[in-house]
Amino acid sequence: MKFAVQYLSFFVIQNEGADPNGPKKYKHYQTLTHEEYQDSELKAFLDGEFKRIAKRKAEINPASEQVPTKIGRFLVEPGYDLDSNPNYNLFQRLRTAENKQEFHNFADDVLRIYMDTNSVRGGAFVLATAKLNELFDEPFLFLFKCDFESKIARVSDEQSLISQVEMAINAKNIKSIQYPHMPEEGIVEPWELKIHQASHARYFEDFLKYVSYEKSKPEIVAEQVMDMVHQYMETKWQAGESESIAAAMALFDSTDGGENAEEAYADAPQEVRAMRQEKQQFDVWAAGEKRELQEKWTHDHVVEATKQIVEMQPDLELKFRLDDILIKGHMDDYGNNIHIARLNGRYVVLIEGDSFQFEKGVSPIELLHPEEMSEMLHRVGNGVRRVAPGEAPPLD
Structure with a gap:
């Protein structure tokens, strides 16, 4: 899998003052054509990254909420096509740029939007279109964000021994976007893109406001379990069949808690108070980071729920x-x-x-x-x- 770069724009984002979280500015260093890229030092730095990013696996529903690689999907209103999505249009303009200057202008538009997010950090910002000539006629779009490395030094000469490198970047922790997503070699998903970033960060979620990400498997399971809990509560307390219980619960849920809630429950039946107490226990349990065995359901009930x-x-x-x-x-x-x-x-x-x-x-x-x-x-x-x-x- 060998990508051939068509155009590449290289920018640097820097702090305007001493505060690393303060205002930022950016500078365009260079935009390269295919021929210019072949003779640049960026080729050795980035060539392996295109293949690495394309081969990096990701799931629509990841195994955890904090995975570094995710699949995003462009959001559109029902009945509308992809070209109604602003983020898609931004990427598509870069993929269809007809010359070096046009690509630079569109890349500058992307960077300006990125600069307006809360997650912007100093470093190198690179946009490139690259083709897999043996598989596709249209290019892929790659966005790279390389943070500056602190306290970097290099060997200098016999007198000074080392010299400080003020703006060093490292390919090891590159954050990236690839569009379109290629789930298998030779297959692309035009509605999807792939992002890779530090698991605790939200660099690209802030940047791409019109892209959605599917829930992780633990989130889906948690929702399924809570649906089962609600069914269990309805069956146990017969809330759907008892008008008095349903009315009292509706009255309680319409209050804003505190004294109003106490007043709503002052004359409520004992079963309503017991039901609400159990519901609150389940809510506290579900919200906990570390949870204990609840001892609510029988073995057979748990086996059936697990099976579903x-x-x-x-x-x-x-x-x-x-x-x-x-x-x-x-x-x-x-x-x-x-x-x-x-x-x-x-x-x-x-x-x-x-x-x-x-x-x-x-x-x-x-x-x-x-x-x-x-x-x-x-x-x-x-x-x-x-x-x-x-x-x-x-x-x-």
């Missing part, structure tokens, strides 16, 4: 901690290979499988001849613990 989710998201991860022990598997392992129970007031996680595999280092656990389940449950149930640290086990 796995049907839509087959490869979901299941990860939790029991005290300081981390357990990782797949969502569909619950009820099959991973089981959760109580024993003498404590939680027990049972993991079953056909074989063990140990990695890195050798431990005495690898020499174990496992006891039968009944023996283990008897031992754990009677509170028999392992020997204390420093206490030698019998050898006979």
